[in-house]
Amino acid sequence: MGEFELIRHYFAAAPCAQGGEGVALGIGDDCALLALPAGEQLAVSTDTLVVGVHFPHNSDPFLLGQRSLAVAASDLAAMGATPLAFTLALTLPDTSADWLRAYAEGLNSMARQCNMSLVGGDTTRGPLSLTMTVFGRVPAGQALTRSGARPGDLVCVGGELGNAAGALPLVLAERQAEPSVAAPLLAHYWSPAPQLALGQALRGKASSALDISDGLLADCGHIATASKVALRLQKDSLPVSQALQSFLGLEDARLAALTGGDDYVLAFTLPGAELPGLLAAGWPIHVVGRVEVGSGVSLHDREGRDITPAVRGYQHFRD
Amino acid sequence: MGEFELIRHYFAAAPCAQGGEGVALGIGDDCALLALPAGEQLAVSTDTLVVGVHFPHNSDPFLLGQRSLAVAASDLAAMGATPLAFTLALTLPDTSADWLRAYAEGLNSMARQCNMSLVGGDTTRGPLSLTMTVFGRVPAGQALTRSGARPGDLVCVGGELGNAAGALPLVLAERQAEPSVAAPLLAHYWSPAPQLALGQALRGKASSALDISDGLLADCGHIATASKVALRLQKDSLPVSQALQSFLGLEDARLAALTGGDDYVLAFTLPGAELPGLLAAGWPIHVVGRVEVGSGVSLHDREGRDITPAVRGYQHFRD
Numbered sequence: 193m194g195e196f197e198l199i200r201h202y203f204a205a206a207p208c209a210q211g212g213e214g215v216a217l218g219i220g221d222d223c224a225l226l227a228l229p230a231g232e233q234l235a236v237s238t239d240t241l242v243v244g245v246h247f248p249h250n251s252d253p254f255l256l257g258q259r260s261l262a263v264a265a266s267d268l269a270a271m272g273a274t275p276l277a278f279t280l281a282l283t284l285p286d287t288s289a290d291w292l293r294a295y296a297e298g299l300n301s302m303a304r305q306c307n308m309s310l311v312g313g314d315t316t317r318g319p320l321s322l323t324m325t326v327f328g329r330v331p332a333g334q335a336l337t338r339s340g341a342r343p344g345d346l347v348c349v350g351g352e353l354g355n356a357a358g359a360l361p362l363v364l365a366e367r368q369a370e371p372s373v374a375a376p377l378l379a380h381y382w383s384p385a386p387q388l389a390l391g392q393a394l395r396g397k398a399s400s401a402l403d404i405s406d407g408l409l410a411d412c413g414h415i416a417t418a419s420k421v422a423l424r425l426q427k428d429s430l431p432v433s434q435a436l437q438s439f440l441g442l443e444d445a446r447l448a449a450l451t452g453g454d455d456y457v458l459a460f461t462l463p464g465a466e467l468p469g470l471l472a473a474g475w476p477i478h479v480v481g482r483v484e485v486g487s488g489v490s491l492h493d494r495e496g497r498d499i500t501p502a503v504r505g506y507q508h509f510r511d
Numbered sequence: 512m513g514e515f516e517l518i519r520h521y522f523a524a525a526p527c528a529q530g531g532e533g534v535a536l537g538i539g540d541d542c543a544l545l546a547l548p549a550g551e552q553l554a555v556s557t558d559t560l561v562v563g564v565h566f567p568h569n570s571d572p573f574l575l576g577q578r579s580l581a582v583a584a585s586d587l588a589a590m591g592a593t594p595l596a597f598t599l600a601l602t603l604p605d606t607s608a609d610w611l612r613a614y615a616e617g618l619n620s621m622a623r624q625c626n627m628s629l630v631g632g633d634t635t636r637g638p639l640s641l642t643m644t645v646f647g648r649v650p651a652g653q654a655l656t657r658s659g660a661r662p663g664d665l666v667c668v669g670g671e672l673g674n675a676a677g678a679l680p681l682v683l684a685e686r687q688a689e690p691s692v693a694a695p696l697l698a699h700y701w702s703p704a705p706q707l708a709l710g711q712a713l714r715g716k717a718s719s720a721l722d723i724s725d726g727l728l729a730d731c732g733h734i735a736t737a738s739k740v741a742l743r744l745q746k747d748s749l750p751v752s753q754a755l756q757s758f759l760g761l762e763d764a765r766l767a768a769l770t771g772g773d774d775y776v777l778a779f780t781l782p783g784a785e786l787p788g789l790l791a792a793g794w795p796i797h798v799v800g801r802v803e804v805g806s807g808v809s810l811h812d813r814e815g816r817d818i819t820p821a822v823r824g825y826q827h828f829r830d
Contacts, residue, residue: 223590
């Protein structure tokens with residue numbers, strides 16, 4: 193048995209590969225088989241993380257295992273889908289047993305949090321790269337897309353923004369910070385919590401949704417384009433964490449919230465009438481703006497002045 | 512718009528990305544949505560091809576586009592699944608427009624042959640690597656697995672074997688051959704035809720199936736293990752092409768048939784009573800052995816002697 197076949201057996205024996213809801217046939221055949229309840233559709237998304245592009249060389253393998261699945265599962269959250277399963281295509285330069293064990297433990301940990309089963313994949317030799325394909329189920333016609341925002345809707349986010357971007361100089365060891373500041377930022381970077389429950393709660397309520405991976409400004413642009421509307425954001429409404437403010441100061445914290453990537457917090461539009469019920473149910477929703485007739489995304493101060501920054505995109509760690 | 516975002520737009524505009532059967536929502540949102548007919552399950556498989564491991568540097572991009580999808584779709588054929596869709600995670604060292612255009616044309620060509628839609632993916636910078644995740648549908652309970660072979664069943668293959676392994680020295684330019692010999696071998700390597708129709712025809716008939724990617728001996732071993740039976744193969748029954756015989760001689764052609772990889776021909780077990788009907792319907796089925804009580808795979812000559820070669824596996828181009 194070759195070393196890569198051993199790795200396949202290793203993953204097949206992992207706790208998260210032992211089947212679960214919706215898995216009719218798991219790892220070990222030519223295909224896995226997934227079963228859906230009547231009236232539901234399958235949501236599918238694929239994400240690749242490449243060493244030196246999406247995460248630093250010498251990243252902790254446990255944290256990488258958590259993060260690689262969380263980032264992919266966040267796309268299911270954005271559709272309002274209930275997670276089912278994932279496949280992992282793992283390309284490795286060598287086969288360190290310690291690295292694999294720690295990576296699989298991180299993966300298991302996030303799979304348990306998200307209630308997802310590993311149902312297949314591939315392992316090949318090459319520069320470190322991880323491609324996750326995730327599967328969820330959603331009642332037909334109820335998936336949250338990017339195209340339903342209507343003028344008058346509120347623009348909302350599901351939590352504080354900019355923490356992952358703030359963490360980046362710490363991840364890259366370019367800066368240091370007090371543990372009370374560094375710990376929450378690093379936790380957000382390495383263990384983003386996909387907002388799966390919030391996504392499901394928004395089904396039938398939100399008019400559009402996505403998860404923020406490229407920064408609020410850039411991602412709101414995707415909603416504006418797909419929905420053929422304008423999104424007007426209020427700078428003073430942007431939620432930023434105390435840790436990020438301490439680390440960057442309020443102005444730069446807000447810039448990180450607008451243009452920083454890798455937040456994996458949901459952004460969505462909501463008819464105003466839906467807001468009170470969601471807030472009363474305890475969902476961590478922040479209103480950051482409003483949908484208008486027009487196109488594009490703009491940022492405004494309290495006096496109504498347009499202060500949209502020139503920097504829009506975010507190229508991740510390096511692109 | 513960054514260069515990689517341009518590539519995503521490029522693929523989103525490809526003919527194979529315009530939706531099709533089973534695609535409720537295609538490229539452009541956080542997830543694609545697939546719809547299945549009532550009573551059907553989703554078959555899923557993931558395959559990674561890495562440059563220098565699974566295909567040579569400087570491979571023709573059109574041929575690579577064809578081959579990368581064909582290899583993945585072959586897993587659907589092995590389950591008896593009807594193909595629906597695929598995602599592509601493409602990692603590229605740079606963004607040559609000519610390379611991308613030719614690759615996408617090859618991909619489109621194979622997607623049309625297989626009736627599959629591109630529904631999502633990711634594009635990142637890094638050493639050339641392609642991960643395909645393919646989706647098919649199959650009536651619940653009718654998928655062909657590896658675990659149903661029973662003593663007394665016939666061992667069959669869906670066509671001539673060893674052509675891709677025979678082509679390898681031509682692919683690597685280590686040897687040359689007359690066009691009449693080289694052309695069919697290279698065609699088999701670069702444009703394997705996934706046996707999708709045969710797989711579907713075997714539903715409810717074959718007791719087990721897989722596609723031969725690691726060589727007949729190694730892959731029959733997977734059926735033997737999963738089904739807890741022995742597979743006894745007849746050397747003189749192994750189908751090899753005229754081109755392969757001309758290129759390698761009969762003995763080495765048969766060795767290529769047994770141990771060569773990348774054939775992507777179906778191997779399956781079949782109760783004898785099913786054979787006449789399938790042959791009468793014109794399916795290219797070759798009987799190469801029989802299932803027995805026991806374990807493992809053995810090869811025998813016409814006199815019944817065990818001539819199982821020591822070489823079992825196949826590590827692809829390099830592993």
